[in-house]
Amino acid sequence: MKNVLIIGSGGREHAIVRACQSSPLVKSVIVAPGNGGIAKDCVCHDVAVDNIDAMVELAKSASIDFVIVGPEAPLSLGMVDAFEAIGIPAYGPRKLGAQLEASKAFTKDFLFKYRIPTADSQTFTDYDIACASLKQREHYPVVIKASGLAAGKGVIIAEDFKKAKHAVRAMLKENIFGESGKTILVEDFLEGEEASITLVCCNGKFVMFPASQDHKRIGEADTGANTGGMGAYAPADCVTEKLNDDIIRTIVHPTLAGLKSEGIDYRGTLYIGIMLTATGPKVLEFNVRFGDPETQVLLALLKTDPIRLMYDCATGQLEPTQVELKKAYAMVVVLAAKGYPDKFSKGDSIKLPENTENAWVIHAGTKLNKKEEIVTAGGRVLGVVGIGQTLLEASEHAYFLAKKVKFDSKYYRRDIGWRQLKRNQ
Ligand code: AMP
Numbered sequence: 218m219k220n221v222l223i224i225g226s227g228g229r230e231h232a233i234v235r236a237c238q239s240s241p242l243v244k245s246v247i248v249a250p251g252n253g254g255i256a257k258d259c260v261c262h263d264v265a266v267d268n269i270d271a272m273v274e275l276a277k278s279a280s281i282d283f284v285i286v287g288p289e290a291p292l293s294l295g296m297v298d299a300f301e302a303i304g305i306p307a308y309g310p311r312k313l314g315a316q317l318e319a320s321k322a323f324t325k326d327f328l329f330k331y332r333i334p335t336a337d338s339q340t341f342t343d344y345d346i347a348c349a350s351l352k353q354r355e356h357y358p359v360v361i362k363a364s365g366l367a368a369g370k371g372v373i374i375a376e377d378f379k380k381a382k383h384a385v386r387a388m389l390k391e392n393i394f395g396e397s398g399k400t401i402l403v404e405d406f407l408e409g410e411e412a413s414i415t416l417v418c419c420n421g422k423f424v425m426f427p428a429s430q431d432h433k434r435i436g437e438a439d440t441g442a443n444t445g446g447m448g449a450y451a452p453a454d455c456v457t458e459k460l461n462d463d464i465i466r467t468i469v470h471p472t473l474a475g476l477k478s479e480g481i482d483y484r485g486t487l488y489i490g491i492m493l494t495a496t497g498p499k500v501l502e503f504n505v506r507f508g509d510p511e512t513q514v515l516l517a518l519l520k521t522d523p524i525r526l527m528y529d530c531a532t533g534q535l536e537p538t539q540v541e542l543k544k545a546y547a548m549v550v551v552l553a554a555k556g557y558p559d560k561f562s563k564g565d566s567i568k569l570p571e572n573t574e575n576a577w578v579i580h581a582g583t584k585l586n587k588k589e590e591i592v593t594a595g596g597r598v599l600g601v602v603g604i605g606q607t608l609l610e611a612s613e614h615a616y617f618l619a620k621k622v623k624f625d626s627k628y629y630r631r632d633i634g635w636r637q638l639k640r641n642q
C-alpha cells in the first residue's frame with residue numbers, strides 16, 4: 218500500500234497520521250478535514266467528515282488505495298459501504314454494524330438478547346411516561362442517556378428525581394441533542410472503576426489491544442460534567458489477567474457471536490466501555506471506532522504496525538495475533554479550552570514546546586490561521602502523550618511537556634491516572 222486517506226480531525230486521527238508515517242506500508246497520506254497539527258505533517262483537504270460523496274470524489278482523484286475512517290458519524294452514515302461500492306478498502310464497520318454506537322437503544326436490546334452483562338435500563342420517547350417511571354424509582358443516582366450520537370456528552374448522571382426530570386425534559390422536550398435525544402434510556406447507576414477494551418475485529422476473529430482507562434469527567438477526582446475524555450493511560454493494570462479472561466468470555470465472545478446471529482459482518486474497531494463492578498465486568502457502551510484519547514496511548518505502546526492490522530481487517534485477512542507491545546506505560550493528558558464541555562472561546566494563539574524522546578504533542582481542536590499560526594479551534598485542543606517504564610514516569614513525562622504548552626484558555630486535569638498511581642504507591 219500506498220496512498221492512504223484518513224477521515225477525521227481529532228487527536229485520534231493525528232495519532233493515526235503518525236502511525237502512517239512510521240509504517241513501511243504507507244507511501245503517502247492525506248487527511249480530510251484534519252486540524253492545525255495534522256496540516257503541518259501532511260496535506261489536508263477541507264471536506265466535512267459526513268460528506269460521503271465528496272470523500273469518495275477526493276479518494277478517486279487522489280488515487281487512494283486505503284481509507285481509514287476515524288469518527289463514528291461518517292461510519293453511522295455508511296461511509297465504509299460507499300467506499301466498498303467503488304472497490305476501495307476502508308477501515309471501520311459498515312452502516313449496519315455502526316448502529317452499535319449510533320443507537321444506544323439498539324445496543325441495549327442486543328445486550329439483553331444475548332445476555333451480555335450490562336446495567337438494567339428502559340427506553341422512553343414520551344416525557345410523561347418517563348417521569349412517571351422515574352417517580353416510582355427506588356434507587357438514585359440514575360443515568361439518563363440520549364440514544365443517538367452526542368459527541369460523548371449525551372449522558373447525565375442524576376442524583377435525585379428533580380435532576381433526572383430536568384435531564385429528561387432537556388432531551389425529550391427541549392431537544393438539546395436534537396434527533397439523538399428523542400429516544401432516551403433510563404439506566405441503573407453502576408458503581409466501580411471504568412476501563413476501555415479495544416479490539417480490531419473481522420469475521421468473528423479479533424486482535425485485542427491492552428486495556429486502557431479514560432477520565433470522562435471534566436473535574437479532578439472524576440467530578441463535574443461528562444466530556445469526550447480528559448486523559449487516558451495504558452496498560453490499565455486494574456484489568457488483571459483474570460478480569461481480561463472474564464471480559465473475553467462473558468462479553469467479547471457473546472458479542473461477536475450475537476453480531477453474527479444478527480447477520481452483521483462486523484469489521485473494524487470494537488471499543489467496549491466497561492464498568493468493573495463488584496459483580497463482574499459490565500458493558501457501559503460500545504463504540505465502533507478507536508477511542509479518543511485512548512488511541513493516543515495505545516498506538517504509543519504498539520510494536521505491531523497498526524496500519525497493517527487495519528488494512529488486513531478491511532480486506533478480510535485479519536489473523537488473530539497477539540499485538541507486540543513495548544515494555545512501557547503511556548499516558549495522554551488532554552489540554553482543553555476553559556469552559557469545555559459547555560461554552561469555550563476559540564482563536565487563542567498556541568505556543569508549543571519541542572517534543573522530546575518521551576513526550577509529544579498531538580493536535581485535536583486546533584487550526585492554522587491566515588498567517589499559518591496554530592490557534593485553538595475546539596474544546597479538546599491538544600493531547601500531550603508521555604511514555605515511560607512505569608505509569609508514574611509516563612505521567613511525569615506527559616505533565617512536564619503539558620506545562621510548557623501555552624494558550625490563554627488552557628485547562629487540564631492534573632490527576633490523570635490517580636487511582637492507579639495511588640494503588641502503586
Ligand atoms: P456511555 O456513552 O454510555 O459510555 O456513557 C459515558 C459515561 O457515562 C461512561 O463512560 C460512564 O462514565 C458514565 N456512565 C454511563 N452509563 C453509566 C452507568 N450505567 N452507571 C454509571 N456510570 C455510567
Ligand code: GLY
Pocket residue numbers: 369431445446504507508509510511
Ligand atoms: N474516550 C472515549 C471515547 O472515545 O468514546
